[in-house]
Amino acid sequence: MKEEKPSLFTALSPALLNLYDVSSSIVVIIDVLRATSTIATALYNGAKDIIPVDSVAECIRLGKQIKGITAGERDGLIAEGLSHGNSPFEYPTEFVDGKTLVLTTTNGTKLLHMALDSRAKGIITGSFPNISAVCDYLVAMKLPVILGCAAWKDRINIEDTLFAGAVISRIKDHFYINCDSSQLAETMYQDAKEDLYEFMKVRNASHYHRLSRLGLEKDIRYCLTDDVANILCLYKEGKLIKEVI
């Protein structure tokens, strides 16, 4: 008997998420530069959990209430009133171990709340630093998948697309993929995989330039590196937690 494979779709922008059947799917929130890379890193380094919130005001309010670390950026810089930004290097073990982060970002948090509102079957975050954990989880779950790129204010970006392509290239045999956006993403990843950093630079990725102007080349290189914080980041009851699968 032929086994039916679950479907896999890629939404290259939050503005395209609701074209897909979110409610029957696991949604992977992808915000490579830098939110989901930082989430994986902080949890990997021992943070107890991470609470994603919509606004800077809510971040400050909740951070104060629960004595958590307030973290977040707006347009690539630490948001005013918060104690920390969106760089994975701000969250080493000696700082985050056992603590709660309250996190707000430009694009990633918005997409996460869209997935929640659409009653996704499950939500995880994905980034190159935890790509193997993401892929293992998706294959093990045997459920439909939507790779949701956070993009930049709804504009498609290269780095999130590359990550979607990287995931697809690893797990495609386990899914039924009738989705041109997924094909696009994988084609680009195959083109870029020898040197993702160089590809970003040459292809003039708008976000690469925004961040490199801010002196964040080191962050970019880290955020494009496989499995340096290889844990699963699962959204559960309002929090992102590290989950052993």
Next chain:
Amino acid sequence: MKEEKPSLFTALSPALLNLYDVSSSIVVIIDVLRATSTIATALYNGAKDIIPVDSVAECIRLGKQIKGITAGERDGLIAEGLSHGNSPFEYPTEFVDGKTLVLTTTNGTKLLHMALDSRAKGIITGSFPNISAVCDYLVAMKLPVILGCAAWKDRINIEDTLFAGAVISRIKDHFYINCDSSQLAETMYQDAKEDLYEFMKVRNASHYHRLSRLGLEKDIRYCLTDDVANILCLYKEGKLIKEVI
């Protein structure tokens, strides 16, 4: 003195069009399989003009009123009540010469009306059969450009993305391009250009499969061929007309 180049953006889906400054731009409506390929072909073969309309009902009403040819498809087939479909081969010179087509399609017409509502500075249609005319026009106009992919019910598709990439690869030196979607499209085109048909097939393009199931391989091959109906299709006062530039 350095000459300022106009910007170029690509909207890979109608759902993304309004992220860009449509009102200052020329919008290229791209619906490779098959609306804009058929528009170029019918005008090239001598059709007087083409009136794009939203609905099948309006197509029938207007077609009767002006004694035009009613043409259009829904989901790849001739729409019920219309006399002709959306295949370029239905519109040879001996049939269309001097006549008016009233055309409704699933995706292309919708995008055109969005561009109109947003008061685009100019609207043309683009397809491989008239790619050189499109590129020459865009370079000559020296205005900002938005390449607008009609997509499939807002889902990004490979063929429209490939055409955007083909245009970009030809004219990029004349524009300032800070747009990851454009980079994506060009990367894919560079990958595919040796054999677009084969690329479509291998990459499992959803629309390729929809049409090939309907026996339309010949249409697909034609719609991926450069300059076989190389005229400019300009939208002017409610009509698409052939324009000499």
